[in-house]
Amino acid sequence: MKKKPDLVALQEVDVNNRRSGTELDQAAELGRLTGMNHFFVKGIDYEGGAYGIAILSKWPILSIDSLRLPMAEGSGGEPRVLAVVTVEPERGSPISFACTHLDLKEQNRILQSAAISNKLNQYKHPVILCGDFNAKPGSDVINYFDQHFTRTKVEGAAAFTIPEKNPDREIDFVMYKPKAAFKQKKHLVIQEPYASDHLPVYVELAF
Secondary structure (H helix, E strand, O other), rough: OOOOEEEEEEEEEEOOOOOOOOOEEEEHHHHHHHHHHHHHEEEEEEEEEEEEEEEEEEOOOOEEEEEOOOOOOOOOOOOOOOOOEEEEEEEEEEEEEEEEOOOOOOHHHHHHHHHHHHOOOOOOOOOEEEEEEEOOOOOOOHHHHHOOOOEEEHHHHHHHEEEEOOEOOOOEEEEEHHHOOOOEEEEEOOOOOOOOOOOEEEEEEEE
């Protein structure tokens, strides 16, 4: 956390399961260690506990929301979710920050993309959406999101986020709407391979 982020989107978070420890709530512990507020949404039951996604915020969380994402019947995909917090970086100017982790199967990702867009369109204030989209730029899924959001970018191999060593593709994104609400100041993929099989993405937005 050397970058001291204001908001963090986390995927593949364990809460009170045998894999990471039945007494360990990773979302809460990360919040404690960083001094940030946290919100966890369960994707699935896992080894006696839960597994899902989380958000950390340096600002007080004014409200929370979540959505269980759709899957095609018989697709055999893993249940996925969307987590949303609303914060107020400046008094009277709320923003919502959303985190997701889309399914490995394209037919599910397409359904999930539409569900996320429909959900976040309900917010009347600016929205930032982050996560592991399991899709590359130019895919149907990312092309769909590009119609509804502005995606932060960096050119070429500097954008690659996976695998953690010698990355060769970009599937982790930060995007926002409306376009006029934010301006990209920085987009950096941090070369830190220890914590995950993805490299973390650090973005600075002016608003």
